[in-house]
Amino acid sequence: VLLDDYRERRRLAAEEERLLARLADVDCVTQDGCAVTLLANIERPEEAEDAMHVGAEGIGLFRSEFLFLNRCQLPDEEEQYRAYRQVLETLQGRPVTIRTIDVGADKILPAQALIPGATSALGRRAIRYSLAEPEMFLVQLRALLRASVHGNLQILLPMLTQPHEVDEAMLLLAQARQELASRGEPVAEHIPVGGMIEVPAAALSAGIFASKLDFLAIGTNDLVQYTLAIDRTDQRIAHLYDELHPAVLRLIALTIRAARKASKPVCVCGEMAGEHRVAPLLLGMGLRSFSMLPSRLLRVKSEVLKVDTRQLTPLVRRMLVQDDLGSIRRGLACLGIDDVSAVSSLSGAVNA
Ligand code: PEP
Numbered sequence: 001v002l003l004d005d006y007r008e009r010r011r012l013a014a015e016e017e018r019l020l021a022r023l024a025d026v027d028c029v030t031q032d033g034c035a036v037t038l039l040a041n042i043e044r045p046e047e048a049e050d051a052m053h054v055g056a057e058g059i060g061l062f063r064s065e066f067l068f069l070n071r072c073q074l075p076d077e078e079e080q081y082r083a084y085r086q087v088l089e090t091l092q093g094r095p096v097t098i099r100t101i102d103v104g105a106d107k108i109l110p111a112q113a114l115i116p117g118a119t120s121a122l123g124r125r126a127i128r129y130s131l132a133e134p135e136m137f138l139v140q141l142r143a144l145l146r147a148s149v150h151g152n153l154q155i156l157l158p159m160l161t162q163p164h165e166v167d168e169a170m171l172l173l174a175q176a177r178q179e180l181a182s183r184g185e186p187v188a189e190h191i192p193v194g195g196m197i198e199v200p201a202a203a204l205s206a207g208i209f210a211s212k213l214d215f216l217a218i219g220t221n222d223l224v225q226y227t228l229a230i231d232r233t234d235q236r237i238a239h240l241y242d243e244l245h246p247a248v249l250r251l252i253a254l255t256i257r258a259a260r261k262a263s264k265p266v267c268v269c270g271e272m273a274g275e276h277r278v279a280p281l282l283l284g285m286g287l288r289s290f291s292m293l294p295s296r297l298l299r300v301k302s303e304v305l306k307v308d309t310r311q312l313t314p315l316v317r318r319m320l321v322q323d324d325l326g327s328i329r330r331g332l333a334c335l336g337i338d339d340v341s342a343v344s345s346l347s348g349a350v351n352a
């Protein structure tokens with residue numbers, strides 16, 4: 001009986017997979033005609049093929065730090081250039097958002113291994129590390145700029161907290177451009193630069209970042225961690241990791257609103273974007289761009305095709321002004337998100 005049950009489940013899963021595969025070429029539009037952009041998250045250049053296979057409209061997040069991890073020597077400019085170029089060429093002109101290295105905390109470089117506090121999520125990680133190591137950062141920026149002539153590149157800065165971090169990164173980018181110009185290397189004229197909103201301080205001042213940058217990307221994995229003070233690598237508190245906590249939802253909604261007000265594109269690229277049950281909620285907040293693991297993309301698309309944002313938007317707006325958790329949970333249930341614990345534990349497992 002157990003074996004029959006298993007076979008039946010496998011048959012249903014294969015059937016679902018087959019039906020979803022048909023959606024790869026279908027336009028991603030809601031019932032009321034809103035176009036929604038579905039992008040892929042990748043960690044290795046080879047994974048760009050998976051993104052193309054599921055019909056992603058681009059790469060919303062290439063976590064470039066994976067080129068740097070688990071090795072003794074950092075990749076030089078040439079090696080990085082080849083990796084970025086490979087992704088840009090695979091995507092054939094579709095936008096490719098490459099995030100500058102996000103190391104520290106759970107992703108440690110050999111050079112950081114002996115530094116006290118390097119594993120702290122509140123330490124010198126992500127953009128803080130890059131700005132503290134300008135020589136290393138310049139190598140990456142030159143590699144990115146050189147690759148820019150091979151496709152549609154966008155650069156993304158991780159874990160911003162202070163607007164001056166954007167200014168400092170822009171100065172280094174200009175310096176990298178100049179260095180390449182003096183070497184006679186061609187570089188694309190305009191390369192959009194965006195920032196990750198994944199710290200509550202950045203979400204609460206999203207307007208400033210939206211005005212300084214070309215686009216925003218909301219990193220819900222870290223936004224949940226920092227808002228709820230839950231170390232995302234600590235299994236003992238994983239059950240408290242709740243991406244549907246009202247505080248988190250409000251910060252996401254606030255960021256989307258700030259970006260829209262500044263007429264700048266905004267995307268969610270944390271694991272939340274790949275959770276199909278949460279898609280109606282994010283659509284109701286006004287989000288029109290999602291970036292996720294390629295394996296999640298078609299399932300999310302099947303959900304987007306079903307919804308009508310004219311109904312969702314007032315529902316979500318009413319829900320977000322509620323103060324008690326119970327009302328918010330009921331609002332989520334109306335959106336079909338009643339299995340909250342399953343959703344949360346799924347994302348809580350990220351990077352654990
Ligand atoms: C995030 O924090 O949501 C994110 C996309 O970045 P990472 O998971 O790589 O920290």
Ligand code: MG
Pocket residue numbers: 198219221222
């Ligand atoms: Mg992050």
